[in-house]
């Protein structure tokens with residue numbers, strides 16, 4: 462399977478890199494060259510300009526004759542950070558992927574209904590990747606994750622396409638054949654025999670909906686992607702990781718898979734509906750603490766899985782102090798012991814919260830080599846590559862021309878609220894003719910401009926003089942009208 466993904470990738474690797482990019486040095490021999498998303502069709506000069514941290518020009522799709530609009534007239538805009546890293550560590554992907562049992566191919570245009578019929582299933586895909594400690598993981602994931610999802614869906618394409626009820630899980634060969642990805646072919650008529658008494662207790666006649674098969678395929682694709690990044694990182698010396706937010710539209714449903722602190726919201730009839738949760742040291746504190754409790758060796762005798770409201774001094778041993786364990790949401794008192802002087806596994810608040818004083822997100826791809834500073838303590842065991850997948854049944858609702866899904870990296874959400882995003886999008890869309898295909902691009906551009914702000918004497922400032930986002934910012938605005 463990995464070879465098939467690699468072969469498909471061979472056609473995708475490359476792109477226009479900035480001449481100042483450290484990825485362009487020949488001795489690096491990098492398999493995944495840095496570039497901005499291919500769908501932006503940037504020239505070398507445009508790439509160079511886009512990397513200017515002092516002017517921070519906003520890049521968009523569409524809007525001129527040379528740049529094609531994205532399928533569904535999806536709007537996209539991005540801007541580089543204000544200097545926190547040389548490269549824009551965000552990446553984006555927009556694909557239409559055909560899936561069939563034996564052939565998996567990537568296509569972006571020119572498909573007809575007849576093609577779809579012959580190919581089997583087709584899914585639409587949008588994704589944002591927010592890299593940290595380098596752009597490597599984000600670049601790899603942007604070029605590969607949809608192929609891993611395709612590979613996983615191949616195992617169930619017949620079931621999804623023909624509407625068959627998925628076969629039940631069984632330990633007997635008579636009840637179906639397990640395929641590579643865990644899905645099973647239907648049992649042959651007449652082959653089935655009732656289980657004996659000793660077998661029956663092991664038979665699980667559990668019906669699994671198509672929806673959960675797709676969710677499982679996406680979850681497994683994230684795991685495969687993470688493993689591939691690990692292999693590439695060890696062979697090429699790549700560093701870092703990335704948050705991943707992916708949207709898959711398949712058979713009338715939208716699957717939003719999130720691993721990290723990017724966010725997706727639905728704006729429907731003017732209301733905002735969250736489609737993802739962020740995964741941070743604070744939101745996943747109990748999972749992290751439980752792992753530290755179960756496997757204390759992962760803490761390297763340097764950290765405690767307990768949380769305290771502040772660092773404890775040596776002279777406080779024997780006194781009472783508020784604490785929280787993995788099973789608690791509230792706080793209680795305990796008598797301080799010597800072990801409690803260790804640094805807390807989860808420490809800090811809000812954007813400053815960190816796992817082992819190192820990283821501010823708890824799910825994502827990569828980070829296989831990440832260690833606590835000046836130690837041999839690995840962070841990866843505490844990070845999960847598995848996304849939370851939420852499902853939105855598009856076909857269940859009638860959508861208006863201004864109903865959209867907005868995806869954004871944390872550069873957007875750190876400085877504007879869901880409500881502010883919705884109000885801005887509604888304002889832009891309602892000021893455009895409904896048949897203007899550029900209106901979603903204009904909305905995405907407005908969101909990036911709004912969160913970046915204007916460069917003033919005291920840095921990038923929003924319209925109310927609050928500090929603008931100094932992070933990389935990437936935004937998709939996905940229209941829902943007419944897509945069921």
Ligand code: MG
Nearest residue numbers: 591871872932
């Ligand atoms: Mg970011």
